[in-house]
Amino acid sequence: MKIISNPGEQKWAKLTGRPKTNQTKLMDTVNKIFYDIHKKGDRAVKKYSRQFDGFDNDTFLVDNETIQAAASGLSEQLKQAIGLAKANIGKFHLSQQLTEAKTETSPGVMCWREARPIERIGIYVPGGSAPLFSTVLMLAVPARIAGCKEIVLCTPPDKDGNIHPAILYAAQTAGVTQLFAVGGIQAIAAMAFGTETIPKVDKIFGPGNQYVMAAKHAAQYYGTAIDMPAGPSEVLVIADETCRPSFVAADLLSQAEHGPDSQVIFLSNNKKILKEVNKELTLQLDNLPRKEIAEQALKNSKAIFFNDIATCISFSNRYAPEHLILAVENPVLRSREVTNAGSVFLGNYSCESAGDYASGTNHTLPTGGNAKVYSGVSLDSFVKKITFQQLNEEGISAIGPAVEIMAETETLYAHKNAMTLRLGDVAGKYLSATSTDQTEKE
Structure with a gap:
């Protein structure tokens, strides 16, 4: 990564920008597919599944026998890991259940608020270059805790129509009620409108590539809510002389390997640390199976030197990262200066991958600077709050x-x-x- 030294604030706007895509062309594609699926239902979904996923089948619904059989294809070690992650995610989201007190605003005027679950939610789980079964847990577990009656999951199959067994197993253990082998824009459109096979949902959750994200924006236009505007993964790491350069490099690469459009930012007040992390990046990159993807992402990434950590945090607040790692002295104290971030990881041992899988916090987070105004997915994402008053x-x-x-x-x-x-x-x-x-x- 090229090191930029002490850029003035007038340059921050450019440095905090994300890679851009041709939104006009992208939305033209999305609108065409949405129109077809709205008019033709399953027939159009099959057409686009053949075109984009190379999958041709009579039905998208994955039957219970297939889901039940998935467990036999997984190691006991993986099943135990999924169980641990599910338990921790459950504990953290259960802690968000709050009973709000009734308030007498004037004598004889009582006001209060109660949560009610969203009845039918849709979950999109990417399955192309990486089967993100962890996303199933992150979304289905809190949905169940919230009391959502129906949890519809769409995920792309391989060319033989198969779904990774870890996704099926996670869906079974987390309480998904219906699972469909459909991916991409066509999956989002199907959940937004409903087809003969795939039910219309009230709100769509989940990450995805630029096409999926554009489709979620379109779903909003047609009256289906979404969790948040999101896009390619990103991490920003702030490190001082107390950091472990190998840890920092590993954290940067853990996001870079998500996709070529991911972005990683590294900030430090120590030029020696910047150089050492760069060396570690080169060493660790050679050992990654997804090396080419990570290399592409690093082209969109930056390493920046600032004179002090306070300025690093100010830059980070302007950038509003999806993930923020504070590998600095007194990270908890420094975290009080953070105003914009999706999720924050404090200290050398709080790696971002812990939050992605098993610490308990939700990994479905705002990207692209949206952390300035949006929160990550929580229990509140699956309910609506109704106010009551009695006079x-x-x-x-x-x-x-x-x-x-x-x-x-x-x-x-x-x-x-x-x-x-x-x-x-x-x-x-x-x-x-x-x-x-x-x-x-x-």
């Missing part, structure tokens, strides 16, 4: 006059009348009660 006669008296004058000022007289009638009723009851009391005294 008694005291409450009507407490806020009624304010509601009347506000509604009248907005010239919404029906709004005013809805309150005026109730105020009159309360006043009538009060007068009646007062009159009764007076009569009894006499």
